[in-house]
Amino acid sequence: MTEVPVDQITLARVNLNAILRTLEKLPELDETTAALVEGGQETIQFTAPRAATVRLAIGGGKITHHRGRGPNTIHLTFPAPSMVNAMFDGTGNPVPVKGFRKLDYLKGPFTDITDRLSYFLKPTDELLADDAYRDANAILTLYVAVYALAEIANSDPKGKLSAERMADGDIVIGIEGGESLTLVARGGKLSVTTEAPTNKRASMIFATLEAAGAVLRGEMASYTAIGRDLLKLSGYVPLLDNMNKILGLVPVYLGEE
Amino acid sequence: MHINSYTHSAEWFERATEVIPGGIYGHLGPAEGCFMPVSAYPLFSERADGAYFWDVDGNRFIDYMCAYGPNILGYNDPDVDAAVAAQMKRANVVVTPSTQLVELAELMVDTIAMADWAFFAKNGGDTTTFAIMVARAATGRDKILLHKGGYHGVAGWTQKDGYPGVTSADVSNNIYVDFGDINAVKAAVAEHRGEIACFMSTPYHHPVFEDNQVPPEGYWQQVREICTQEGIVLAIDDVRAGFRLDVAGSDHYYGFKADLSCYCKALANGWNISALCGTDELKDAAASVMYTGSYWLSAVPMAAAQACITKMREIDSAATCLATGTKLTTGLAERGAAHGFDLVISGEPSMWFMRTASFEGIDDPNYVLHQAWVAECVKRGVFFTNHHNLFINTAMTDDDVQFTLDVADEAFRVVRSNARNLIGK
Numbered sequence: 280m281t282e283v284p285v286d287q288i289t290l291a292r293v294n295l296n297a298i299l300r301t302l303e304k305l306p307e308l309d310e311t312t313a314a315l316v317e318g319g320q321e322t323i324q325f326t327a328p329r330a331a332t333v334r335l336a337i338g339g340g341k342i343t344h345h346r347g348r349g350p351n352t353i354h355l356t357f358p359a360p361s362m363v364n365a366m367f368d369g370t371g372n373p374v375p376v377k378g379f380r381k382l383d384y385l386k387g388p389f390t391d392i393t394d395r396l397s398y399f400l401k402p403t404d405e406l407l408a409d410d411a412y413r414d415a416n417a418i419l420t421l422y423v424a425v426y427a428l429a430e431i432a433n434s435d436p437k438g439k440l441s442a443e444r445m446a447d448g449d450i451v452i453g454i455e456g457g458e459s460l461t462l463v464a465r466g467g468k469l470s471v472t473t474e475a476p477t478n479k480r481a482s483m484i485f486a487t488l489e490a491a492g493a494v495l496r497g498e499m500a501s502y503t504a505i506g507r508d509l510l511k512l513s514g515y516v517p518l519l520d521n522m523n524k525i526l527g528l529v530p531v532y533l534g535e536e
Numbered sequence: 537m538h539i540n541s542y543t544h545s546a547e548w549f550e551r552a553t554e555v556i557p558g559g560i561y562g563h564l565g566p567a568e569g570c571f572m573p574v575s576a577y578p579l580f581s582e583r584a585d586g587a588y589f590w591d592v593d594g595n596r597f598i599d600y601m602c603a604y605g606p607n608i609l610g611y612n613d614p615d616v617d618a619a620v621a622a623q624m625k626r627a628n629v630v631v632t633p634s635t636q637l638v639e640l641a642e643l644m645v646d647t648i649a650m651a652d653w654a655f656f657a658k659n660g661g662d663t664t665t666f667a668i669m670v671a672r673a674a675t676g677r678d679k680i681l682l683h684k685g686g687y688h689g690v691a692g693w694t695q696k697d698g699y700p701g702v703t704s705a706d707v708s709n710n711i712y713v714d715f716g717d718i719n720a721v722k723a724a725v726a727e728h729r730g731e732i733a734c735f736m737s738t739p740y741h742h743p744v745f746e747d748n749q750v751p752p753e754g755y756w757q758q759v760r761e762i763c764t765q766e767g768i769v770l771a772i773d774d775v776r777a778g779f780r781l782d783v784a785g786s787d788h789y790y791g792f793k794a795d796l797s798c799y800c801k802a803l804a805n806g807w808n809i810s811a812l813c814g815t816d817e818l819k820d821a822a823a824s825v826m827y828t829g830s831y832w833l834s835a836v837p838m839a840a841a842q843a844c845i846t847k848m849r850e851i852d853s854a855a856t857c858l859a860t861g862t863k864l865t866t867g868l869a870e871r872g873a874a875h876g877f878d879l880v881i882s883g884e885p886s887m888w889f890m891r892t893a894s895f896e897g898i899d900d901p902n903y904v905l906h907q908a909w910v911a912e913c914v915k916r917g918v919f920f921t922n923h924h925n926l927f928i929n930t931a932m933t934d935d936d937v938q939f940t941l942d943v944a945d946e947a948f949r950v951v952r953s954n955a956r957n958l959i960g961k
Contacts, residue, residue: 436698437697437698438698439698440696440697440698441698441699444696448902479902479960480901480902481902500553500557500558501567502557502558502559502561502565502566502567503553503558503559505566505567505574506549506553506558506559506560506565506566506567506574506579507546507549507550508573508574508575511573511574512569512572512573513572513573513904513907514902514903514904514907515901515902515903516569516572516744516745516903516922516923517745519569520569524698524699524700527700
């Protein structure tokens, strides 16, 4: 089947703001990553004009994602958004403008960390047989999907049309009794916070982590999950309706189509 | 009161998901935002009679969706069913049409005040799209004027840019104005003078998720005048409201005359047929448009429609539904108020919209209270949906209304105990 066209700027934003931001959650779920980020602080700035500039601070046992330029120890630039995407799919390299002597860090620990994220986001039947892996996969996939949703809403031409139709309000997306994220709609733009909502208007809650994983991995259609009452919608439906239109674009950008 | 359980519905849904996209698709499916929470709702029916249906778990429901409108006389109406049975013995789909076609068209012209002719199809969307094509054929213009939030089916032109399967080109000729804003209509017409083929609208504004609006005094008369002056075809999408406001048409009810009127839903009490009616001025244009479908001339639904229209005229279905709806909605609002809830009723009583706006003065703009109350009603056998207008049929009795009010009262009492928690106050 013909692939749905992907907007390169949006994809670069998804890579820089969704994939990299999901790294924040990884040390909590993976001991290997936790060990990798125990050492001293490195701050990598990714600069991609027309797409995004972000920094990833790694060290002291955690990873934090920051939007915009700022103090850094390593600075990578991407003259075109497509170069960001090439790096993420392993077919291209950035241009380092600072931290030449730290290329070993990029090729070593940083690559190891991103490989761990890929490991959890690209499941196999064998890996999914392990309960801990299944849980981590479900949680990380939820995070990356919600983060990507906001980027697509603010950048993809069709995503923007749906986002502009959304009233102001917060949508809680999560797992009953477990992880949750808050999708914030303000002025037709979306953002994501891990904080509790300040203006909750709707929610989309998976009944179990298992159900979340099954839907997010594409093993169960979301419509089926709703019919089975494993995915519970509540609140101001027009917000959910438009959000779901954008959610339908997420697999296009996360390479799941 | 008995609280329903849905074991067999869930089992059938599992079977459905194996072979049907989404299990149940479209507006009868659980994912369209009208059944919230899904756990309160039956998913499959087993039988129906009069005002009621029974699900596959044996639970009985009074159906205030009326199958989303078609059920106007009550399920299994004996007069309609007798006409169906008689025609089935004769023929249904044949290489030439039955004379039912002519007789039904004659009956439509005699019944619908604006109608000089009738054209039949299957679904409401068939007729709204045909109306646009007829208007374009008649005027040679491309653009169409619509009310924001109006529903006219599922064809590309009726949806929004960016929705799955919809292209910018699908909606590029659409111009939108707010319902009831005559100045916006004037401005749009002035901006696109000589370009607008058709102004299509429902007779009053009955979108989902928001209070419905009846037309402001004089609105339609002014729209009619503008359309006549500017050579714009005025098409009324009476698919949902048809025969529930006035058996002669909803334009007749509101005191104006449409150029085209679309009918479906209540036309044949559940048998699959729709109709576009028009004035003489548009008859040639309608004939010029190539528009047909495999089953559009099937005779059995035409026999059903004749029996249904005849009975609707005899008993004045619209007046009956309006009276029952007024009695019911007044009672529902009173029951809500007694428990501290402000149940806001809008639209016309025969197909009203409602939302629980507040509890003891605390607003709930997010429908959480309403979803909770509706769920408690459904679990006790009163089938409401959360955010769609509801429907009355002529089979509903005073006892049915009383049963509904009793259920509503208990449902409000149940929700009241948790209301502040639900709205986080």
